[in-house]
Amino acid sequence: MRTLVTTFALGAAVVGVLVFVGALAVVTLADASGRSDVSVALGPLVLLAFERGPRGTGTTFGPALVLLPLLGGALNAVGAALLARD
Amino acid sequence: MISPSDRIVLPRDVRLTSDGLHDPVRGATFPLNASARLVVGAGTVAGAAGALRARFGVDALADTHAFVAQLNARLLLEVVPLRPRARLAWRWLRGLPVMLPTGALPVFPSRRRFVATSAYSSIVVTGVRAVGPVATAYGALAAVATTLTLHALAWVTPCAAAAVAGGVVAHELGHLLQLRGVPACVAVRGLRVSVLHARGARTRRVAAGGPLAGTALAAVAFAAFFVAPSPELAAIAALESLQLVGFTVLTSDGRRLCARS
Numbered sequence: 001m002r003t004l005v006t007t008f009a010l011g012a013a014v015v016g017v018l019v020f021v022g023a024l025a026v027v028t029l030a031d032a033s034g035r036s037d038v039s040v041a042l043g044p045l046v047l048l049a050f051e052r053g054p055r056g057t058g059t060t061f062g063p064a065l066v067l068l069p070l071l072g073g074a075l076n077a078v079g080a081a082l083l084a085r086d
Numbered sequence: 087m088i089s090p091s092d093r094i095v096l097p098r099d100v101r102l103t104s105d106g107l108h109d110p111v112r113g114a115t116f117p118l119n120a121s122a123r124l125v126v127g128a129g130t131v132a133g134a135a136g137a138l139r140a141r142f143g144v145d146a147l148a149d150t151h152a153f154v155a156q157l158n159a160r161l162l163l164e165v166v167p168l169r170p171r172a173r174l175a176w177r178w179l180r181g182l183p184v185m186l187p188t189g190a191l192p193v194f195p196s197r198r199r200f201v202a203t204s205a206y207s208s209i210v211v212t213g214v215r216a217v218g219p220v221a222t223a224y225g226a227l228a229a230v231a232t233t234l235t236l237h238a239l240a241w242v243t244p245c246a247a248a249a250v251a252g253g254v255v256a257h258e259l260g261h262l263l264q265l266r267g268v269p270a271c272v273a274v275r276g277l278r279v280s281v282l283h284a285r286g287a288r289t290r291r292v293a294a295g296g297p298l299a300g301t302a303l304a305a306v307a308f309a310a311f312f313v314a315p316s317p318e319l320a321a322i323a324a325l326e327s328l329q330l331v332g333f334t335v336l337t338s339d340g341r342r343l344c345a346r347s
Contacts, residue, residue: 003344006344007335007344010333010334010340010343010344011334011335013333014330014331014333014334017327017330018327018328018330018331021304021308021323021324021327022324022327024320024323024324025320025321025323025324028315028317028320029317029320029321031317032317072334076334076335076344079334079335079336079344080335080341080344080345083335083341083344083345084345
C-alpha cells in the first residue's frame with residue numbers, strides 16, 4: 001500500500017509540475033512570437049488558453065491541468081505494481 | 087565497431103594481477119587463463135590474434151575479436167581506434183545500412199571514465215571531465231534538432247544546447263556526489279551514460295541524486311525567470327524540468343526508486 005501511494009504521489013507530482021511548466025513555456029513562447037491566441041485542449045477539456053487583446057494578454061488554465069497529474073500518478077503506480085510482480 | 091587495428095588498453099583503474107583482472111569499482115577479480123592474458127597484454131586486436139597464433143598455432147582473429155568485445159562491454163578493456171571520434175563515427179555510419187534491416191543499431195565500444203570519489207571537489211572535477219564529451223555531443227544534437235524544427239525561433243538553439251548539455255552534466259554529477267568514498271566510474275557507450283558503482287551501495291540515494299540535481303537546475307532557471315522573465319530562461323527551465331521524469335517508472339532511475347519505495 002505504501003509503495004502504491006508513494007509511486008502515485010511521485011507520478012502525480014512529476015506530471016503536475018511538467019504540465020504547469022509546459023503551459024508556462026507555451027504561453028511565454030506564444031507571447032514572444034506575437035501570436036494573437038493559442039489554445040491547448042484534450043478534446044473538450046481545456047488545458048490552457050492564451051489570448052492577446054487590445055489591453056494586453058490573458059491566460060486561462062483549464063480543468064485538464066488537474067486531471068493530467070491524476071492520470072500520471074495512476075499510470076506510475078500501475079507501472080510500479082507491474083514491475084514489482086516481475 | 088571494433089577493428090583489428092584498434093589499440094586495446096586497460097582502463098585507468100583496472101589492474102592485471104596474478105589472479106586476473108581486478109576491478110576496484112566492482113570490488114572483484116576476474117580470472118584469466120593463459121590465452122586471455124596474451125590478449126589483454128597485446129597492444130592491438132590483430133597483435134593479440136598474432137600472439138595466439140604464435141603460441142598455440144591457431145587462427146583466432148574472430149575469437150579474439152569476440153573476447154575483446156566481451157571485455158569491453160564489461161568495462162574491463164578499452165578499445166581505442168586511431169583518431170577515435172572520426173573513426174567510430176565513420177564505422178557507425180557504415181554499419182547503419184547493414185544493421186537497420188535487422189532492427190538494431192551499430193553499438194559503439196564502451197568507454198570507462200575514471201572518477202575520483204575521495205572528496206566532493208574531486209568528484210566534481212573528474213566527473214565533469216568524464217561526462218563533458220558526451221554532454222557536449224547531446225548539446226550539439228539539441229542545437230541541430232532545434233535548428234531544424236524551430237528555425238523561426240533562432241534564439242531557442244543556444245538555450246536548448248546549453249540546457250541539454252548542462253542538464254546531462256548536472257544529472258550525472260548528482261549521482262556521483264552520492265558516492266563519496268565509494269569506488270565508482272562513468273561508463274559511456276555512444277550516447278548512453280551510466281554510473282558504475284559497487285552493488286548495493288546507497289542504491290536509492292544514488293538513483294534519486296541524478297533527477298534531483300537536474301530538478302535543482304530547473305528550479306534555479308525558474309527563479310531566474312521569475313526575477314527577470316525572458317523566453318530564453320523559460321525555454322531552459324522547461325527543458326530542465328524534463329529531468330523530473332527521472333522520478334517515474336519511465337526511466338531506470340525511477341524504476342529503482344519506485345520499485346523499492
